[in-house]
Amino acid sequence: MDNKLEFAQRLRQAIEAAGLEPRPSVLLNLFNSSYWGRPISFQAVARWLNGEAVPEQDKLVLLAELLRIEPEVLRFGDPAQRSLPPQHECQEPGVGYLERETFDAFLRLPAPQRQLVREVILTFAKVHGEG
Numbered sequence: 001m002d003n004k005l006e007f008a009q010r011l012r013q014a015i016e017a018a019g020l021e022p023r024p025s026v027l028l029n030l031f032n033s034s035y036w037g038r039p040i041s042f043q044a045v046a047r048w049l050n051g052e053a054v055p056e057q058d059k060l061v062l063l064a065e066l067l068r069i070e071p072e073v074l075r076f077g078d079p080a081q082r083s084l085p086p087q088h089e090c091q092e093p094g095v096g097y098l099e100r101e102t103f104d105a106f107l108r109l110p111a112p113q114r115q116l117v118r119e120v121i122l123t124f125a126k127v128h129g130e131g
Contacts, residue, residue: 005051010074012049014067024049030066035059061097071097 012022020026024046032039040059047053054075055063064071106117 002051004054006077007054007075008049008051010077011063014064014069014074017069018067022049031059031063034066035062072100 015022015027020030024042027049028040028042028045031045037058044053044055048055054060060075061071064074067074106114109117
């Protein structure tokens with residue numbers, strides 16, 4: 001199945017689980033009443049629900065918050081989380097979606113770029129530890 005269609009299915013399920021009707025107008029009103037940016041259009045919401053598009057990250061995070069679901073579960077589903085190898089799972093308190101997303105992006109970088117990012121992080125950690 002297509003990623004966009006799978007997302008649309010999870011979105012509809014999350015809307016229903018929140019006790020709402022999975023209709024564009026319902027989601028549009030809920031979303032725009034809480035979104036800090038430019039209001040989204042009816043067509044954009046319809047595209048999300050019809051499996052034609054996936055919202056940008058900031059919109060996805062707000063949707064997840066409004067529907068009381070983890071953003072990564074809404075975006076990728078539960079199987080994606082269970083399929084991660086154990087060495088990539090983060091069980092530390094305070095490690096949330098954004099940190100895991102950053103870790104995953106880091107791991108996709110070529111080795112020279114990973115080394116550079118590692119050195120930057122260690123430098124910041126050293127300076128922060130001395131303060």
